[in-house]
Amino acid sequence: MTDTNKPLDPKHEKLLTTRGRGTGKDYEPFIKVHELSSSGESVRIRSASVGRVHHLLSGIELFAFLVFDQFEQTTDIREQYPLPINDTLDICTRLGIRHPQIRGSLTVVSTDLLVDLSSKQQLAIAVKSSAELSKSRVIEKLQIEKTYWETRGVEWKIFTEREVSDGMRENLPWIQPYLSPDMTDHQQLGATDVQDLLHRLKTHPKTKVTRLCAKLDDQYGLDPGFHLGALRHAVAHRFIRAPLNKAFHSWTFSDLTLRDTAFAGEVNHAS
Numbered sequence: 073m074t075d076t077n078k079p080l081d082p083k084h085e086k087l088l089t090t091r092g093r094g095t096g097k098d099y100e101p102f103i104k105v106h107e108l109s110s111s112g113e114s115v116r117i118r119s120a121s122v123g124r125v126h127h128l129l130s131g132i133e134l135f136a137f138l139v140f141d142q143f144e145q146t147t148d149i150r151e152q153y154p155l156p157i158n159d160t161l162d163i164c165t166r167l168g169i170r171h172p173q174i175r176g177s178l179t180v181v182s183t184d185l186l187v188d189l190s191s192k193q194q195l196a197i198a199v200k201s202s203a204e205l206s207k208s209r210v211i212e213k214l215q216i217e218k219t220y221w222e223t224r225g226v227e228w229k230i231f232t233e234r235e236v237s238d239g240m241r242e243n244l245p246w247i248q249p250y251l252s253p254d255m256t257d258h259q260q261l262g263a264t265d266v267q268d269l270l271h272r273l274k275t276h277p278k279t280k281v282t283r284l285c286a287k288l289d290d291q292y293g294l295d296p297g298f299h300l301g302a303l304r305h306a307v308a309h310r311f312i313r314a315p316l317n318k319a320f321h322s323w324t325f326s327d328l329t330l331r332d333t334a335f336a337g338e339v340n341h342a343s
Contacts, residue, residue, distance in 0.1 A: 075170065076161055081177040088180065092154035095188070097124045101152035102182050105129070118253045120310040121146045125253045133184055133199045136231040138244040140187050140197070141251075142316060144331070148188035153196075154180045155220050163219045169212045181216050185231075195229060196221040202232040239317040246320050247308035250301075261302065266311045269302050270330060277325040284325075 091102045105114040105127045113131040118124065119141045128134045128151060140146050160181045164171040172179045185197040198217055204210045214230065221228040236244075276284050285299035306312040313329045314320070 075164060075173070075178065078171075078173065078176060078178050080157055081174060081179050084178075084180045088154060092150075092152075092182075095150070096122055096148055099124070099148075099150050101127045101150070102154040102180065103127065103129065103152040116253055117248065118251045119149060120251065120308060122148055126151050129184075130199065132201055132231070132233055134248075135233070135236050135240070135244055136185060136197060136199045138248065139231075139235070139240065139316075140185065140195075142310065143187075144310070144313070145189045145191065146187055147190050150186040150188075151184065153183045153186040155182065155217070159220055160216055163216050167212075167215060167219065169215070172213060172216075181213065181220075183217055183221070194226045196226050197229055197231050199231045202234055205230070205232070237317045239315070239319050242319045242321075243314075243316045247304055250305045250308035261305055261309070261311060265302065266306050266330060269299065269306065270312070270325075270328065272299070273303075273325045273328065279324065280321065281323045281325065281328070282321050 087102060091100050093100065105116055108114055108129065113134070114127070114129045115134055116125050116127055117134070117137070119126055119137075121141050121143075126137060126149065128137050133151075137149065137151065140149055157178060157180060161171055161178070172181055183196050184199040185195075187195040187197060189195065196217065198214055200210065200214070218228050272288055273281055273284060276287075279287075281303065282300060285303060286296070288294075288299045289296050303312070307314045310331060313331050314323060315327050318327065
């Protein structure tokens with residue numbers, strides 16, 4: 073039986089009735105963390121760019137997500153984005169490769185991250201460990217994605233652990249807890265709070281901000297970690313621009329700037 077005559081997996085067929093549709097906060101990913109047989113490094117995280125909870129299926133995917141979530145031109149990120157089965161079947165026929173399937177039923181091909189930019193362009197991102205790229209079947213599946221997106225004029229890229237700089241390896245996990253969907257007890261920052269924080273840091277422009285934050289806690293009689301927590305929150309939620317390729321413990325005031333659109337509409341994604 074040829075692939076074109078095989079049925080779609082019933083579970084995937086049911087998911088397609090509600091998943092992979094919409095944009096922004098209305099989007100629902102094709103695969104969710106709790107549906108995996110083994111959660112492994114999968115994680116749920118709230119984005120700064122969109123303000124909804126995203127479902128990421130690996131540690132590398134989390135890094136890729138955080139990189140694009142912090143990218144100032146990002147306006148939307150849709151993870152586990154399903155491609156139309158008829159299109160992927162046609163691509164497999166033209167390329168002469170077997171369509172992904174399980175136990176004789178076709179399975180949906182999905183793209184790990186679909187990123188919308190303020191320029192109205194899109195980026196389709198396949199996230200893989202570099203070790204997987206030596207596997208012929210992995211390459212075949214990636215070719216399906218590549219062909220689908222490039223025929224639609226969308227730039228398609230592969231993201232591996234090699235794209236993550238040493239600075240990012242320190243900074244992204246440092247801000248990640250402040251994007252947790254379960255984090256509800258931290259301060260909610262407004263424009264005045266962030267401006268006050270930057271004003272206080274400005275008084276010692278050459279001092280490492282991590283050290284200065286501890287001194288400011290003492291100076292203002294606040295709980296230890298208050299100012300540093302506010303800084304992590306502000307960077308995580310894109311209120312403050314910081315050099316993510318440079319390790320956070322090396323930052324000084326000159327590395328930090330208030331983003332121009334940080335508080336447009338006073339949107340707060342922290343709750």
